[in-house]
Amino acid sequence: MADCEAQGVSRDACYISEQNRQSTIRAAAEKQALENAQTQFAQAVKEKAHTWKGYDVEVKRDSLGIVTLDGKPAVQSEVTDKATAYQQGLFTVIFYKTGKVALMKEGQFVGYLK
Numbered sequence: 001m002a003d004c005e006a007q008g009v010s011r012d013a014c015y016i017s018e019q020n021r022q023s024t025i026r027a028a029a030e031k032q033a034l035e036n037a038q039t040q041f042a043q044a045v046k047e048k049a050h051t052w053k054g055y056d057v058e059v060k061r062d063s064l065g066i067v068t069l070d071g072k073p074a075v076q077s078e079v080t081d082k083a084t085a086y087q088q089g090l091f092t093v094i095f096y097k098t099g100k101v102a103l104m105k106e107g108q109f110v111g112y113l114k
Contacts, residue, residue, distance in 0.1 A: 100112055
């Protein structure tokens with residue numbers, strides 16, 4: 001502002017000019033941040049979903065963490081330090097931190113999916 005006023009421009013005009021300059025800088029930064037976020041989201045979505053099969057069911061977990069059982073969305077029902085469980089209808093799918101995926105039906109262990 002001091003440089004602007006030193007050139008003989010009114011204080012009001014210098015203030016508006018400075019506000020416009022800062023708005024332009026903010027808009028450019030926001031635009032770049034949105035572009036970066038879009039790129040990262042697109043890369044995450046492109047990642048292949050993991051699929052486990054067995055016992056006449058198919059379980060998928062995509063890169064965003066969405067779990068489906070035979071194409072139907074499952075809801076997260078429990079989280080512990082060793083595993084996360086998802087429920088869909090009569091089935092419960094348990095994702096262990098070790099990498100194993102267990103299937104339960106009506107509270108009874110059915111087996112591990114591959």
